Amino acid sequence: MNLDFSPVWEGWRALASGTLITIEITASALVLGCLLGLLIGLGRLNPKRTVIYGLCTTYLTLIRGTPLLVQLFILFFGLPHFGIQLPAYMCGIFGLGIYSAAYVSEIVRGSIQSVEKGQMEAARSLGLPHKLAMRKVILPQAFVRMIPALGNEFIALIKNSALVSLLTIADVMHEGEKIISVSYRSLEVYLAIAFIYLMLTSITTLILRRTEKVLRADGRV
Amino acid sequence: MGAAIIDIQNLSKSFGNHQVLHDITFSVQASQVIVVIGPSGSGKSTFLRCMNGLETAEGGTLRACGHTVVEQGRMMSEKNLDALRSEVGMVFQSFNLFPHLNVLHNITLAPMALRGKSRQEAEEHGLRLLDKVGLKHKAQVFPGTLSGGQKQRVAIARALAMEPKVMLFDEPTSALDPELVGEVLQVMKTLANEGMTMVIVTHEMGFAREVADVVVVMDQGAIVEAAPPAQLFTAPQEARTRRFLQNVLSRDAAPVL
Numbered sequence A: 001m002n003l004d005f006s007p008v009w010e011g012w013r014a015l016a017s018g019t020l021i022t023i024e025i026t027a028s029a030l031v032l033g034c035l036l037g038l039l040i041g042l043g044r045l046n047p048k049r050t051v052i053y054g055l056c057t058t059y060l061t062l063i064r065g066t067p068l069l070v071q072l073f074i075l076f077f078g079l080p081h082f083g084i085q086l087p088a089y090m091c092g093i094f095g096l097g098i099y100s101a102a103y104v105s106e107i108v109r110g111s112i113q114s115v116e117k118g119q120m121e122a123a124r125s126l127g128l129p130h131k132l133a134m135r136k137v138i139l140p141q142a143f144v145r146m147i148p149a150l151g152n153e154f155i156a157l158i159k160n161s162a163l164v165s166l167l168t169i170a171d172v173m174h175e176g177e178k179i180i181s182v183s184y185r186s187l188e189v190y191l192a193i194a195f196i197y198l199m200l201t202s203i204t205t206l207i208l209r210r211t212e213k214v215l216r217a218d219g220r221v
Numbered sequence B: 001m002g003a004a005i006i007d008i009q010n011l012s013k014s015f016g017n018h019q020v021l022h023d024i025t026f027s028v029q030a031s032q033v034i035v036v037i038g039p040s041g042s043g044k045s046t047f048l049r050c051m052n053g054l055e056t057a058e059g060g061t062l063r064a065c066g067h068t069v070v071e072q073g074r075m076m077s078e079k080n081l082d083a084l085r086s087e088v089g090m091v092f093q094s095f096n097l098f099p100h101l102n103v104l105h106n107i108t109l110a111p112m113a114l115r116g117k118s119r120q121e122a123e124e125h126g127l128r129l130l131d132k133v134g135l136k137h138k139a140q141v142f143p144g145t146l147s148g149g150q151k152q153r154v155a156i157a158r159a160l161a162m163e164p165k166v167m168l169f170d171e172p173t174s175a176l177d178p179e180l181v182g183e184v185l186q187v188m189k190t191l192a193n194e195g196m197t198m199v200i201v202t203h204e205m206g207f208a209r210e211v212a213d214v215v216v217v218m219d220q221g222a223i224v225e226a227a228p229p230a231q232l233f234t235a236p237q238e239a240r241t242r243r244f245l246q247n248v249l250s251r252d253a254a255p256v257l
């Protein structure tokens, strides 16, 4: 077996621009997923508010119970039937963001519920209204506890983003496949792509570890 | 004695179908120190937590600091409860300091958010309160680095920062190592001497004897007896009080303070 990486070197510009697109899409989906996930997680804190709780639970069930690829195809091929034509790039961001939000929401809910009950009681006893207590006392503590699980979710998102290549988006996966189609060097190119994803996930892990360490300094929870 | 700060008429409270408070009638006058004692599960915490609306009652009437918290079994609105709570300080057994904020910010959070105080104003006041509880030098550290006694003193300062009309304490020294109990009781004594109105659930009988104006004995969700300590500890009227005191006093013969 002889490996020939020259198509990878020759196509480095395309791979680099694909990597940038992957980062852009993942980062945008991440922001969307976190915001949406926060709302849905908060919405599922109180089962007594049946409408909000019901809507959020339905969202969770639908998104977690179906494949991401199918969701992406519904956005990309399905929505145009209703006259909604989103650019592929947008479909990628929305699809990944919506998917990720479901998982983020469970992380948010779990870490909020892991903050001791006494914290909310102490805040309310000082006279802080519920929302303010949530924002000033509960969420900052919950956030630190979320980081490890959010990190795993970010990494899953980076890897899952390879699926958007199927929506004609020129991400690193897509660029790699274009190189393969002219060079027939599939093993080498896939190895190169795997390496690029590995770099992205490793850097993410590193940044998150640092962040958590800083946030946990000084004997804070 | 001045006007009643807390006035309770026929208060009842259940968790599900388990009735925890039975028809309690009691009032707290300005500057009074009330100590509540009684066996575990007798409803002391629940009684105390009703006074700042942390527990909802479904029978009777409870007025505190000019607010009608419960009227004929109906709770006041959440929003009015917030106003009430800002005038009632609460200190918990487990301190419940905010671990993500340093000591000073634990204290300034509520006054800045609710009283519209500037940071400078709130911090100056906070430092004075820390000085009062002997912890000015700890203003910048995080609660995780403090001893239990120090945590509880910060918690007291945090409650005082809202300039409450009454302070509620739920077993403030029960989670502390014995050698740290004294420093917290000392702070509470100072408050009592300054005329702070206080309701204190505690097992510290020495403290009750020394500081309380009225000692309330609770059992099975009802007030068994309420009397000044001199009377209650030397000549209890009720058999249940005698039995409880015997149990407690034989258990901790060790001196307090």
Ligand SMILES: Nc1ncnc2c1ncn2[C@@H]1O[C@H](COP(=O)(O)OP(=O)(O)OP(=O)(O)O)[C@@H](O)[C@H]1O
Pocket (backbone or CB within 6 Å): B015, B020, B038, B039, B040, B041, B042, B043, B044, B045, B046, B047
């Ligand atoms: N949140 C709750 N849900 C259901 N039952 C409760 C709840 N809180 C308290 N209880 C019950 O109410 C009764 C009174 O409890 P409470 O905590 O007021 O007693 P206490 O006198 O403070 O006891 P302790 O000395 O152990 O703190 C107990 O039987 C307890 O099991």
Ligand SMILES: [Mg+2]
Pocket (backbone or CB within 6 Å): B044, B045, B046, B170, B171
């Ligand atoms: Mg209790």
